Amino acid sequence: MTPPSNLAYVPFISVENMMRLVHSIGVETVLKELTDAIEHDFTRWPLFDKTPRVGSHSDVGVIELMPTSDGELYGFKYVNGHPTNTKQGLQTVTAFGLLAQVSSGYPVLLSEMTVLTALRTAATSAMATRHLAPKGSKVMAIIGNGAQSEFQALALKAVVGIEEVRLYDIDPSATAKCARNLAKTGLKVVSCRSSQEAMEGAQVVTTCTADKQYATILTDNMIGEGVHINAIGGDCPGKTELHKDILLRSEIFVEYPPQTRIEGEIQQMAKDHPVTELWQVINGEKPGRRSAKQITLFDGVGFAIEDFSALKYVYDRALKTGHFQQLDMIADPDDPRDLFGMLQRAAEPA
Amino acid sequence: MTPPSNLAYVPFISVENMMRLVHSIGVETVLKELTDAIEHDFTRWPLFDKTPRVGSHSDVGVIELMPTSDGELYGFKYVNGHPTNTKQGLQTVTAFGLLAQVSSGYPVLLSEMTVLTALRTAATSAMATRHLAPKGSKVMAIIGNGAQSEFQALALKAVVGIEEVRLYDIDPSATAKCARNLAKTGLKVVSCRSSQEAMEGAQVVTTCTADKQYATILTDNMIGEGVHINAIGGDCPGKTELHKDILLRSEIFVEYPPQTRIEGEIQQMAKDHPVTELWQVINGEKPGRRSAKQITLFDGVGFAIEDFSALKYVYDRALKTGHFQQLDMIADPDDPRDLFGMLQRAAEPA
Numbered sequence: 001m002t003p004p005s006n007l008a009y010v011p012f013i014s015v016e017n018m019m020r021l022v023h024s025i026g027v028e029t030v031l032k033e034l035t036d037a038i039e040h041d042f043t044r045w046p047l048f049d050k051t052p053r054v055g056s057h058s059d060v061g062v063i064e065l066m067p068t069s070d071g072e073l074y075g076f077k078y079v080n081g082h083p084t085n086t087k088q089g090l091q092t093v094t095a096f097g098l099l100a101q102v103s104s105g106y107p108v109l110l111s112e113m114t115v116l117t118a119l120r121t122a123a124t125s126a127m128a129t130r131h132l133a134p135k136g137s138k139v140m141a142i143i144g145n146g147a148q149s150e151f152q153a154l155a156l157k158a159v160v161g162i163e164e165v166r167l168y169d170i171d172p173s174a175t176a177k178c179a180r181n182l183a184k185t186g187l188k189v190v191s192c193r194s195s196q197e198a199m200e201g202a203q204v205v206t207t208c209t210a211d212k213q214y215a216t217i218l219t220d221n222m223i224g225e226g227v228h229i230n231a232i233g234g235d236c237p238g239k240t241e242l243h244k245d246i247l248l249r250s251e252i253f254v255e256y257p258p259q260t261r262i263e264g265e266i267q268q269m270a271k272d273h274p275v276t277e278l279w280q281v282i283n284g285e286k287p288g289r290r291s292a293k294q295i296t297l298f299d300g301v302g303f304a305i306e307d308f309s310a311l312k313y314v315y316d317r318a319l320k321t322g323h324f325q326q327l328d329m330i331a332d333p334d335d336p337r338d339l340f341g342m343l344q345r346a347a348e349p350a
Numbered sequence: 351m352t353p354p355s356n357l358a359y360v361p362f363i364s365v366e367n368m369m370r371l372v373h374s375i376g377v378e379t380v381l382k383e384l385t386d387a388i389e390h391d392f393t394r395w396p397l398f399d400k401t402p403r404v405g406s407h408s409d410v411g412v413i414e415l416m417p418t419s420d421g422e423l424y425g426f427k428y429v430n431g432h433p434t435n436t437k438q439g440l441q442t443v444t445a446f447g448l449l450a451q452v453s454s455g456y457p458v459l460l461s462e463m464t465v466l467t468a469l470r471t472a473a474t475s476a477m478a479t480r481h482l483a484p485k486g487s488k489v490m491a492i493i494g495n496g497a498q499s500e501f502q503a504l505a506l507k508a509v510v511g512i513e514e515v516r517l518y519d520i521d522p523s524a525t526a527k528c529a530r531n532l533a534k535t536g537l538k539v540v541s542c543r544s545s546q547e548a549m550e551g552a553q554v555v556t557t558c559t560a561d562k563q564y565a566t567i568l569t570d571n572m573i574g575e576g577v578h579i580n581a582i583g584g585d586c587p588g589k590t591e592l593h594k595d596i597l598l599r600s601e602i603f604v605e606y607p608p609q610t611r612i613e614g615e616i617q618q619m620a621k622d623h624p625v626t627e628l629w630q631v632i633n634g635e636k637p638g639r640r641s642a643k644q645i646t647l648f649d650g651v652g653f654a655i656e657d658f659s660a661l662k663y664v665y666d667r668a669l670k671t672g673h674f675q676q677l678d679m680i681a682d683p684d685d686p687r688d689l690f691g692m693l694q695r696a697a698e699p700a
Contacts (some may be wrong), residue, residue, distance in 0.1 A: 008365060014678040015358060019696035027693070054404050056419050058452050063424050065415050069406050074413050076428075078448065080455020090357065090454055094680045097621055102408050104440055105430020113679035150690035174687055181690050188625055211385045285480035314484065325376065327677075328364035330444045330466035336436045337524055340531050343377070346369035 008332040011324040013111040013314060020297055021314060021323040022115070028158040031151070034123035034313055035130070036161050041309040042127070045279035047071060048305050050256060060084055068304035074100045075308040076115055092147065093117065099311045109315045110327060113307065120310035121302060122151035124255075125230040126159035128298035129204055131281050131288045132253060133228035137203035138163045143195050143217050143241075144209035144233055145169035145178035152206045152230070155180075160204075164188040168198035169209075196222055206230040207241045220245035225293040231265050232300050242297075244268045250297035253278045253288075255306075264299040275299070356680040361674040362673035363664060365459040368568035371664060371673040372465070372572035377506040381501070385480070385509050388659040392477070397421060398655050400606060410434055418654035422445035424450045427463055429553075442497065443467065449661045460677060463657065471652060474605075475580040476509035478648035479554055481631050481638045482603060483578035487553035489512045491553035493545050493567050493591075494583055495519035495528035500510075502556045502580070503532055514538040518548035535549070546572055556580040557591045570595035570612045575643040577639040581615050582650050592619045592647075600647035603628045603638075605656075614649040 012241040013021065024029050041048070049069040056063045061082030068075055079095040086092055087096060095113035100106060129137070140162045142149050149167070156162040165187050169175045172191075179189045192198040199222050207217050207229070220243050223229070229250065233241050241264050252275045254260040266273055278298070289296050318324040333342035360386045363371065371381050387654040391398070399419040411432030418425055429445040436442060445463035446579050450456060453638060478488070490512045492499050499517070506512040515537050519525045522541075529539045549572050557567050557579070573579070583591050592615050602625045604610040616623055628648070630636040641645050668674040683692035 012677070015681045016678055016696075017580050019693055022693065039385045043700060047404055051404065054401065054417060055416065056399055056417060056424055056452075058419075058421070060453055061455050062451060063417075063419075063452070063455050065404065065417060065426060067404060067406060067413075067415060067502055069408075069413075071408070076415060078426075078450075078457070081449070082455045085454055087442075087455070088455065089684075089686060091681065091683070091686045091689070096679055097456070100413060100428075100430070102406075102413070102430075103410055104435055104438070105432045106440065106444060107428070107446070112681060115689065115693060146687040147689040168520050173639060177685065177688055177691065181694060233466050264605060316479070327362070328366055329446055329462050331365045331441065331462065333441070334439075335527065336439060336441045338494040338527055338531070339441070339465065339497040341527065343369055343372065346366075347373045 007106070008328055008330045010107045010110050010329045011318065012327045013114045013318050013324050015115060017113050017318070017323040017325070018115045018314070021317055024321055024323065025317065028154055030119060031123055031126065031155040032158045034119055034310060035126045037154065037313045038120065038123055038309040039127050039282055042279040042282045043303050045305070053259065053304065054179060056336050066304040066307060068308050069102055070308070071103055072103050073312065075311050077304065077307040079113070079117065097307055097311050099315055106330060109311060110313060110329070111311060116310050116314060117307070118148060118151045120306050121148060121232060122155035124300060124306050125206060125232060125298065126155040128230060128253060128278060128300065129156055129160050129228060132296040132298060133160060133204050134226050134289070137228070139166065139202045140165045140204040140206065141168070141198040141202040143173040143198060143205065143207045146208065148208040148232065149178045150181045152200055152208060153182055153187060154185060156204065157185070162204065162270070164190065166190045166192055166198040166200065166202055168192045168195050182252060190312040202227065204228045207233050209233040209241055216243045217241040218246060219243045220249070225294060225295070227295055229295070229297045230300060231297060240265050240268055247297065250295040251276065252299055253281065253299045254294050254299050255301065255303040260299055260301050263301040266299055308328065357456070358678055358680045359676040360457045360460050360679045361668065362677045363668050363674050364517055365462045365465060366638065367668070367673040367675070368462050368664070369672060371668055374673065375667065378504055380469060381473055381476065381505040382508045383392055384469055384660060384663055385476045385505065387587060387663045388470065388656050389477050389632055391655050392629040392632045395655070403609065403654065407638060416654040417658060418658050419452055420658070422452055423662065424452050425661050427654065427657040428468065436660050447657055447661050449665055456680060459661060460679070461661060464591040466500060466660050466664060467657070468501045470656050471498060471503035473584060474650060474656050475502055475556060475648065476505040477700055478603060478628060478650065479506055479510050479578060482646040482648060483510060483554050484576050484639070485641060487578070489516065489552045490554040491516045491518070491548040491557065493518050493548060493555065493557045495524040496558065496564045497583065498558040498643070500531045502558060503537060504535060506554065507535070507537055512554065514540065516540045516542055516548040516550070516552055518542045521591045549669040552577070554578045557583050559583040559591055566593045567591040568596060569593045570599070573645060575644055575645070579645070579647045580650060581647060590615050597647065600645040602647045602649055603631065604649050605653040606650065609653065610649055610651050613651040615651060616649055
């Protein structure tokens with residue numbers, strides 16, 4: 001069997017290589033650079049091919065494909081969401097992604113995206129917070145202290161200068177885990193016994209719970225004037241986190257309205273409830289926060305362009321640092337019409 | 351860095367392992383077993399989650415995602431189609447695919463699918479031919495002698511007992527390549543100088559050309575009574591192979607009408623032009639060939655269920671034969687809520 005040519009190989013970033021890559025740069029630097037990379041792609045938003053994700057729903061969860069393209073590169077992410085997985089010791093969300101050349105259709109990168117999605121979700125919240133939170137915000141509350149919580153805390157520290165995080169989860173052991181992980185990060189960490197307590201003095205709140213159901217993590221009385229909310233956990237049909245009254249008092253910012261109206265907090269609202277597209281705020285086309293008293297809400301569900309930006313970011317870094325391996329994934333016969341000949345010759349002794 | 355747990359690994363079939371797997375079983379046996387595997391899934395067609403493929407089109411080609419699920423397993427294929435790729439020494443079509451558990455969303459197999467798609471496309475034609483061609487067909491014509499041609503010949507030999515293949519391609523070197531590859535397969539191979547000559551005495555014809563444009567590979571006068579046609583090459587919007595008059599004389603069988611009306615030969619016809627779904631013929635719900643004189647046409651565009659069947663088939667065989675490797679693709683922290691802790695610990699010296 002003759003060895004395959006270079007074209008047959010696709011660089012692959014395993015979980016282990018992703019973690020090495022992140023540490024070789026530094027977690028906070030990665031979060032900062034990712035925020036900038038996503039923001040850069042949001043400024044060229046109209047360029048991208050946009051379709052709502054393609055979901056396959058079952059009783060216990062969802063498997064989704066999220067494709068997009070900027071005309072040069074094509075990317076997609078495979079991601080599942082199975083809230084009951086944790087009971088079997090499995091991740092609620094696992095993911096991997098791919099980049100390919102539009103001009104040839106050949107894949108150029110396959111990557112784990114469980115760790116990368118956690119990073120890009122936090123970076124997207126940081127981007128929204130940078131544009132929408134009150135200037136000089138120093139205190140944030142995190143309601144839901146699961147797998148996403150520490151990433152949210154570090155991204156907001158790195159990007160907007162958050163100094164104190166106030167944690168609450170219905171499961172105190174989740175809060176203890178989050179507090180332990182954040183202990184040496186330079187953040188002041190306060191563990192709280194209620195959402196209300198966590199909200200005390202917070203200018204920013206991130207909700208990132210994982211139950212697949214309509215839940216009311218925050219009620220109207222908890223949200224004071226001027227607060228910015230990142231609602232991250234409500235991200236599929238039938239799953240929301242905020243009481244409707246909060247939405248009615250907030251100016252709502254979203255990634256891609258056709259997707260958010262199905263999956264986000266605003267699935268509770270009328271189909272024409274006014275929302276602002278975040279990319280237009282970043283572009284300067286629309287105002288973001290207009291007063292110190294306004295409540296701003298980023299109804300984040302995660303969009304394909306964010307994954308695209310994240311894949312492009314790690315692609316460049318992995319090739320430079322060597323934190324990848326080569327996968328023999330593409331059949332590449334010498335004569336492209338001779339796929340069968342390649343198969344036939346593979347049977348011959350070398 | 352502690353080694354990842356077993357759940358973190360996804361079996362991967364590289365191109366090299368796919369070829370080893372195929373030869374360990376035998377190409378014709380694989381084609382026969384694949385035909386049976388696809389036919390089995392066609393009999394339980396209503397069970398499957400069906401969506402038309404999600405395409406990203408550019409001037410030079412298309413990248414598609416083709417997902418489906420039978421409620422237990424979820425599968426999707428990534429596939430591109432770039433007709434001008436051959437000019438740069440690249441494959442027109444490359445592909446890979448994935449199987450995952452619906453219950454957890456965890457991937458269980460990643461596989462190359464360039465070789466596998468060639469096999470399943472031929473197996474699908476063989477399945478259609480088994481149900482639609484005149485009984486005792488011995489002679490087939492293959493118009494278009496590119497990467498798919500030899501697979502078509504061998505599948506029809508293995509499944510319906512074809513003894514003679516008559517080859518034609520506008521490029522004689524493609525015909526020479528195909529004839530050479532089929533030389534020791536036990537088939538009588540006849541190279542022809544025109545489509546008309548290739549059609550002489552053929553009960554079955556497969557068209558598998560690759561140009562992305564409306565082309566007329568076969569005209570009405572070439573098709574005599576009783577012939578069965580597998581039209582395989584016209585498989586995207588703007589790409590057809592047969593003259594409309596042939597379609598008007600034929601009983602047309604398709605995989606999934608919403609997709610075939612966009613991508614198949616019948617994009618030339620009215621939106622309500624009658625077609626029969628192949629799975630209903632296989633199930634016995636609808637008649638297939640009704641007379642010796644009838645022209646039957648399988649307007650094949652390739653459907654996600656065929657890829658699903660093919661992935662399931664190689665999944666079972668690969669695990670048994672060991673023709674796979676393990677990819678560290680899924681982040682699997684001991685505590686599923688502690689993704690950040692896993693990342694943090696990866697930075698510590700082992």
